[in-house]
Amino acid sequence: MAETGQHAMPQEAAGEAPRRPTPPRDYRKYLDPQVLARISGLQLRARLAVAGLYAGMHRSPYRGVSVEFADHRPYTQSDDIRHIDWRLFGRTDRYFVKEYEQDTNLNCILAVDCSESMAYRSDAAPLSKHEYATAVAASLAYLALTQRDSVGLALFDRRITRFRKPSNHPSLWRPLIDDLQVSIGPARTSLRAVLDDLAERVSRGVVVLISDLFDDPQETLRGLQHLRYRGNDVIVFNVWDPAELTFPFRGPTRFEGLEEQGRLLVEPRALRRRYQAQTEAFRATLDRGCRAMQADYVVCDTSAPLGPALSAYLATRGVRARACSSRTRGGGQR
């Protein structure tokens, strides 16, 4: 188990002296929504969740940022003479310049759904879907900032209501948390328009979409396709309340639809099988579509730990970093 003291806060990552190691604590419990629900501050929730994530890793390959030697190449004109390896010149009497692996600086856009349907929370869930989504978004922001990635934010319902450009400045953390804590309005989701708008604003970054995606899945996929077209990596976190997955209701129940979708009086037992078939088909459509466009599709149960969501981001970031590295290798742009 890794020492939690190894994980730097955004200020530490910016060059401040590391704090003294704190006594070992098991932070993994903070991935559990039941525990997170008892923590009132979103900022603290995010830090503890990330701490829990790190505590579960054997080794952190992403710790810190370094400029590492990769190879030598012959000196050519216009090369900066500061990169000439003078020791090698002394042995070979020829000019070589050092090549380094460039540390990628990702632009991560967190797109969080703030439509009315996200306010739903069943009795079995500790957090509403929106609370869960903001916890995931805050944790990812914190995680990204510790990786010196740039983090941007887009809050949306039928349109983007709040947009913050990506930045890796540590001071971004607090206003970003403040933005996430906006209340939910009565508006419906219109994902296609939102994603199209977002695609016009960001490119070549990582777009993390956190939503219940209660919209036409084909339209949603077209919007995601637009983002991909703009060179973005896309991670889709599809947030579900456990009641929406299992439909556990009994006895005559009148379901009063959020987002002005009317009401329906039914015997839930009689509808359960068909309802679940509908939701499974919905998820299958999105999963297939995302896979086809090489986007990540992650189903999040608000009663389940946040770990898979955060891990998905780190996995995508690693792939993205290696891809960028391979693209820039030999570039010597540093």
Add this chain to the structure above:
Amino acid sequence: MSALAAISFALPSLAVAGVAGGAVPIVIHLLHRRRFRRTPWAAMSFLLAANRRSRRRMQLEQWLLLALRTLAIMLLGLAASGPFLTRSAFSGVPGRGTLRILLLDNSCSMQAVTQDVPDDETTRFDQVRAAARQLLDSFPDTDSVSLITLASPAGRAVSAPTRDRRHVQSRVDAVTAGERGTDLNGGLRLAAETIRGSEWGTAGAARTGSVVVYVISDLTRAALGEDVLADAPADATRSSASAARDVAGMARLVLVGVGTPDGEKALDNAAITRFAATSPLPAVDVPVRFRVDVTNFGHRTVEGLAVQVHQEDRFLRRMELPTLAPGKGETAWFSAVFDTAGSLGLEARLVFAGESADALAADNVRYASIETREHVPVLLVDGRPGAAGLSGAAGYLAMALAPRSAAGDRYALAPKVVAPYDLTGEVLSAYDVIALCDVPQLAPAAWNGLRDFVAAGGGLLVTLGEDVQIPHYNEAAYAGGEGVLAAELGEPFPPAGDERGTRLKHEASPHPVTSDFADAADSGLFQSRISRYVRTNPDSDRTDVPLRYENGDPAILIRTIGRGRSCLFTTSADMMWTNLPAKGDYVSLMTNLVSHLAPARTGHRSVLVGEPLAEPLSPAGLSRPERPAVLLPDGQTQTAALSTEVDGVAATYAGTDKAGLYVMQVESAAHTFAVNVDIDEADLTPLSKTALAERLACRFDYVSAAEIRDSADLTAATTDLSVPALALVLTLLLCESWLAARFGAAAG
């Protein structure tokens, strides 16, 4: 199922209730739909889509389950209402046919003349006979028929079921309507016996519905044994209903109604419902009071009615009656003086104005029998012998029973006063009533003699006073309830020195002793002051208390001992403890009391048509070689039979087929019997089908005799559908449970 089959219900109202009960699951379903929980829901689009796909199937399932539940409850109600299937005549048991039992009502009411066809006077029994013929003609030759008549007592006109249709037809033709009452109860029990004794009597055969019982009657209240002058159903009605249920359990019961319940077409009939002497002890040269009750049972007002009374050939009185509204009655009173002693017969006849008459003549005449005597001997035992005039209780009592008058009026009661020590010398049986007036005590032999006197039919009156030795009375006269005293004596009340006193309590009692005072709360009887009396401890099961004090203690107690009565007057009969003897009502009270205690000598001489005449014989009469003779109303003479009764041997005659005065010559004395029609037969209004259903409370078919031709299913047999209906209910419930589980599993 045959096209000739139809389902009927024994209790249609219950069937309607059962069908209405089918609404219960629907109501529960609707109420269930109104009780639901609300929840906000985000994934509405999926729910709406799922509902769109499942709605039709779910609705179908719900409607199917609801229909099964509704049907089960409706069928349960229908099963409880006694459904039965009527099948055509061709459905009898192969090789054996159907057993058909005809019950013909030939009672008095069937003599009623109908006016269905002008100038064609047919009686209701003519209609009964015609209906029977029609039914006989419609029966298949393979069916067996039995015939029962309903005139009381019911009897078999065809002893055993037979296929000989000609024989049955001849028996139907031979039956006539008499003046007897209706014995539907007996007729139905005979029918049940016939079924059980036949090859159709097994339970299995009964269930096949191959037995049909037809009751052809006017179906009046009298037919069901009901008392037309009483509101509450009689025990006889309950017996008829029980017998009808018994028959309906084994066969299809078809009631064929003669006459119509329709008020406009109902027959007019007025009748003398009562004719009797109200003076309990008629005596020679003493006015005897009579009462004649007339009731209009028709549906039209009757005017110009009169009652004429004859004593044999002697005209006695004619009384004009006021206009009688439908259903109303009128009472006429008259007095007559008879100059000879003996058994007399009187006839009261209803006389209509002009040429008019009513439908039934038999109930327009009523007969009464009285026995006049020279006097009624009463023995008064004076506890203070030698006291003159009104100084003692016996003196007051003698004066009350036979007041002395200057006009020399005769009275029925002839009191004789004796001293207690003279009692043993008297022949007690020579007296009708013996009164002990403040007698201190008697020898045990005297008490035993009094006990035997009362047991043989005599009357004993005991009045109290200061001289009465209470412990002696309790020990020797009451003897723990085995003696002749009506009740055990307690302490005098109020105690000595207490001068409060009390009064007698007025009650609207129908008891003959106090009935004269029922409507006279302010009479002297209730104004009199009682300064003292003796409290008693009566046996409520054996003792009547016709008069009480204001505090509820008994003033007069009467106990029946053997054939006689013993009475205890708990205060004094003189002015010692009460001032009652000074009131005029004292005379009426004591006269009524002694008359009530006197043995009834003519009660057995008033019977209904069909009931036997019986006159007790003395040992001397038994030794005579010749049999007692009976002179019938039509002048014929018949010989009476001798039969052993509970209290001795009696001369009896059973052939009282007609109303009238019958004279039985016994031991050189002529005893006149009054034989009357059952007055219940006078109400000619048939009961409606609904009224019959209420009274019989069993399943039956009803058809008017006029509709027999149109009722082809009358020859049909019935099959009980209750058990199949219950089986179907069970099947439906099982199906419902299985489908509910299946639908639930599919949904879950």
